[in-house]
Amino acid sequence: MRCSFAAAATAALAFTSQTSAINILLGNDDGFASAQLIEVLRLLREQRPSDNIVVVAPVDNQSGMGGRSVFTDLPTLPHDSEYGIVPAGSPSFGRAPFDDSVFYYNGTPAACAFVGLDYVLPNFANFTTPDLVVAGINFGDNLGPFFYTLSGTAGYTYSSIGRGIPAIAFSGGNGEQRSYTWINQTTESGYADPATIQAQLTVDLVNTLVENSTPGQPLLPQGYGISVNTPYITSLDNDSCVKPPFIQSRITGGATSDIAAWNETSQTFHYEPIVPEGGINTCINGDCSLPGETEVVESGCFSSVSIFTVDYSAPVGDASSDIRDRLTPLVEYQSGTGPSSSAAGNSTSAGNSTVSGTAASSASGTAAGTGSSTAAGPTGYYKKGGMPWFGNGWGKGSHHGPPSRHHWNPRYAN
Ligand SMILES: *[C@@H]1O[C@H](CO)[C@@H](O)[C@H](O)[C@H]1NC(C)=O
Ligand SMILES: *[C@@H]1O[C@H](CO)[C@@H](O)[C@H](O)[C@H]1NC(C)=O
Ligand SMILES: *[C@@H]1O[C@H](CO)[C@@H](O)[C@H](O)[C@H]1NC(C)=O
Ligand SMILES: *[C@@H]1O[C@H](CO)[C@@H](O)[C@H](O)[C@H]1NC(C)=O
Ligand SMILES: *[C@@H]1O[C@H](CO)[C@@H](O)[C@H](O)[C@H]1NC(C)=O
Ligand SMILES: *[C@@H]1O[C@H](CO)[C@@H](O)[C@H](O)[C@H]1NC(C)=O
Numbered sequence: 001m002r003c004s005f006a007a008a009a010t011a012a013l014a015f016t017s018q019t020s021a022i023n024i025l026l027g028n029d030d031g032f033a034s035a036q037l038i039e040v041l042r043l044l045r046e047q048r049p050s051d052n053i054v055v056v057a058p059v060d061n062q063s064g065m066g067g068r069s070v071f072t073d074l075p076t077l078p079h080d081s082e083y084g085i086v087p088a089g090s091p092s093f094g095r096a097p098f099d100d101s102v103f104y105y106n107g108t109p110a111a112c113a114f115v116g117l118d119y120v121l122p123n124f125a126n127f128t129t130p131d132l133v134v135a136g137i138n139f140g141d142n143l144g145p146f147f148y149t150l151s152g153t154a155g156y157t158y159s160s161i162g163r164g165i166p167a168i169a170f171s172g173g174n175g176e177q178r179s180y181t182w183i184n185q186t187t188e189s190g191y192a193d194p195a196t197i198q199a200q201l202t203v204d205l206v207n208t209l210v211e212n213s214t215p216g217q218p219l220l221p222q223g224y225g226i227s228v229n230t231p232y233i234t235s236l237d238n239d240s241c242v243k244p245p246f247i248q249s250r251i252t253g254g255a256t257s258d259i260a261a262w263n264e265t266s267q268t269f270h271y272e273p274i275v276p277e278g279g280i281n282t283c284i285n286g287d288c289s290l291p292g293e294t295e296v297v298e299s300g301c302f303s304s305v306s307i308f309t310v311d312y313s314a315p316v317g318d319a320s321s322d323i324r325d326r327l328t329p330l331v332e333y334q335s336g337t338g339p340s341s342s343a344a345g346n347s348t349s350a351g352n353s354t355v356s357g358t359a360a361s362s363a364s365g366t367a368a369g370t371g372s373s374t375a376a377g378p379t380g381y382y383k384k385g386g387m388p389w390f391g392n393g394w395g396k397g398s399h400h401g402p403p404s405r406h407h408w409n410p411r412y413a414n
């Protein structure tokens, strides 16, 4: 690793002790009774007593669901919840018997985030829009782009960001799934249980973000999120990794993907990890000098913190211009001076979403100006010179096409 970890560690721990109360929606993909989730709730309550915190999480393990949004068709649970806490036949949605602020739902992580935002908060909380969504801590790390799309923890997070809510994904290197009832009071190292240490790392990050933000202002700009990965905490055995410093990172770089590996004996495929040279390890957007989060966490007792955006479209630069040029004989390239340009052409201060007329080359000699405005456009589409014209508002509203088949899941089709 090339960065100075010691300096970064000191900086990460330095925050002021001024308190600003916020409203938090907490969730995960491992289920509502996960030890690490409930430890986060416990420590947030202890150390941020003025916050309002509501948990909405899957009734069962929903790891690996990514951003799938699957709502159960059944009014009741077809089987007992994880750890047998809620029996089969109970409503598909309900309060956890162990805590009034914890709600379970029989759906994927993204569906749980939506049930939280659209049903639980309006009906059962004293706030409707959270200041922050916190997802995790996941049992197991989610390092790199392959896991960003695959992980339900990431799915909960980017689905919330997609709805306009600042969100952070927390994934921890301790992969052992256990219930909130299993927290070791004593350990070999004398330090707290790994789940408690992981939860404290989460609270430290949330505190640092909140206490260094201007009260009343959004904790993150629209479309932005943070993905945190922490290493395996060894406190059950020794003290070799109990205080991992936070290091700023990017999601790409040193990251793994899968290959399909054939087993001659069993006549089946299974996955094996590889580190592609290009692909998910290509740095296209942002600060390419940052270390990859995979490199950070795999290099020892370090935590990675990657800022990301949910707009991974329409990169600027020669590569995109060249692709556009080659597509232009078939694919219309529209200038940004249409009626929607009052809503378009505006980006957040950190963004670079607008391509100027001169920067973008194309065969038609026009340039796109409607990149990734944060303002919603006024219309779906309209005609300009006989051509349909797609504005920023396309897809806005509840009617965004027929239900698609990927919403079907055999799991719920009893
Ligand atoms: C949860 O699901 C993931 C992905 O299918 C699996 O790897 C893990 O073992 C499951 N955990 C439990 C406790 O069933
Ligand atoms: C909001 O609800 C929580 C938990 O139900 C409660 O502790 C808190 O005092 C309430 N806050 C306000 C401002 O009503
Ligand atoms: C931690 O607690 C579990 C469950 O109570 C127990 O089985 C395990 O032996 C404990 N481990 C240590 C290192 O104390
Ligand atoms: C500390 O414990 C971890 C497992 O939790 C083990 O992998 C590691 O080798 C141990 N380190 C030392 C210095 O004993
Ligand atoms: C291949 O399959 C056999 C039989 O199921 C199994 O025993 C073996 O461990 C597998 N090998 C690998 C590399 O997965
Ligand atoms: C914005 O994009 C232009 C054109 O590609 C580039 O020259 C400029 O450095 C970018 N600015 C930022 C802040 O990324």
Ligand SMILES: *[C@@H]1O[C@H](CO)[C@@H](O)[C@H](O)[C@H]1NC(C)=O
Pocket (backbone or CB within 6 Å): 342, 345, 346, 347
């Ligand atoms: C961009 O949006 C901000 C906030 O909505 C507004 O204050 C600003 O005037 C807009 N700028 C342009 C160029 O439209």
